[in-house]
Amino acid sequence: MHTQPPSALTVSGLGLKIGGATILDSVDLDVPQGSIVGVIGPNGAGKTTLFNVISGLIAPTSGTVSLHGNPITKSSVAARARAGLGRTFQTSSYFPGLSVLENVRLAAQATAGGSMSLLRFPKQGDSATQLALETLETVGLTHQAMTLAGDVSHGDKRKLEIAVLLVSDSSVVLLDEPMAGVASGDVSGLVQNIRDMQAEKQCTVLMVEHHIDVLLGFVDHVAVMYFGNIIAFDTPQNIMENPTVQSAYLGRAV
Numbered sequence: 001m002h003t004q005p006p007s008a009l010t011v012s013g014l015g016l017k018i019g020g021a022t023i024l025d026s027v028d029l030d031v032p033q034g035s036i037v038g039v040i041g042p043n044g045a046g047k048t049t050l051f052n053v054i055s056g057l058i059a060p061t062s063g064t065v066s067l068h069g070n071p072i073t074k075s076s077v078a079a080r081a082r083a084g085l086g087r088t089f090q091t092s093s094y095f096p097g098l099s100v101l102e103n104v105r106l107a108a109q110a111t112a113g114g115s116m117s118l119l120r121f122p123k124q125g126d127s128a129t130q131l132a133l134e135t136l137e138t139v140g141l142t143h144q145a146m147t148l149a150g151d152v153s154h155g156d157k158r159k160l161e162i163a164v165l166l167v168s169d170s171s172v173v174l175l176d177e178p179m180a181g182v183a184s185g186d187v188s189g190l191v192q193n194i195r196d197m198q199a200e201k202q203c204t205v206l207m208v209e210h211h212i213d214v215l216l217g218f219v220d221h222v223a224v225m226y227f228g229n230i231i232a233f234d235t236p237q238n239i240m241e242n243p244t245v246q247s248a249y250l251g252r253a254v
């Protein structure tokens with residue numbers, strides 16, 4: 001008998017009304033443990049808002065969010081992060097005035113239960129520094145370790161964000177447009193980084209991405225958002241063949 005993997009993230013009846021506008025309209029989503037799920041949809045469909053509600057930046061008007069079966073709807077952003085929910089943002093999130101290595105070391109230090117204090121300068125033998133150096137090697141950023149994070153290319157900033165997630169204890173990772181602004185030559189490397197992250201951490205990945213052709217090539221499932229709702233959740237193959245998706249969102253065969 002085929003058994004479904006347990007859900008890493010479950011969203012039920014999630015609604016958000018702001019003023020008179022319905023931004024999320026009873027969204028249901030079940031993200032299987034260990035899967036990579038892509039979220040697509042036209043501009044303004046509600047993808048980033050969904051991520052903001054899942055990560056706790058915005059409280060929903062209705063509905064629930066559960067992480068590994070535990071309700072987190074009322075938890076703070078920090079409590080969700082402690083429970084294993086990690087996220088990147090549409091606009092990069094890192095400390096631009098710190099080196100690439102310091103950014104990753106700080107995240108490693110915080111994960112190990114230490115502080116985010118910069119007063120603890122990196123030392124070669126320091127376990128957080130060691131982990132940061134290994135992780136930079138994993139994502140191919142060793143050569144940029146001493147460069148200020150604000151000075152590296154878009155592609156390398158995205159790799160840095162993945163390195164920060166790698167040293168964190170996140171079991172469910174939300175990536176908001178990880179390929180935005182990344183040079184086309186760097187896209188396949190970034191896809192490999194995301195795949196490697198999932199394989200190494202055995203984590204679950206939910207990612208918004210406008211590069212649909214790239215996304216369809218490597219995710220397990222695709223959720224299609226349209227006017228604050230998820231109108232389809234299926235394998236990439238079935239999504240491409242779904243007439244509702246084609247007419248409602250893509251307007252053409254993909």
Ligand SMILES: Nc1ncnc2c1ncn2[C@@H]1O[C@H](COP(=O)(O)OP(=O)(O)OP(=O)(O)O)[C@@H](O)[C@H]1O
Nearest residue numbers: 018021023041042043044045046047048049050225
């Ligand atoms: N704080 C807010 N107040 C009012 N409206 C908002 C607010 N946040 C988002 N919206 C509206 O909600 C809708 C969904 O926005 P959201 O940014 O989530 O869409 P998206 O699918 O991520 O779009 P994009 O692909 O362009 O990033 C949009 O119409 C947006 O204008």
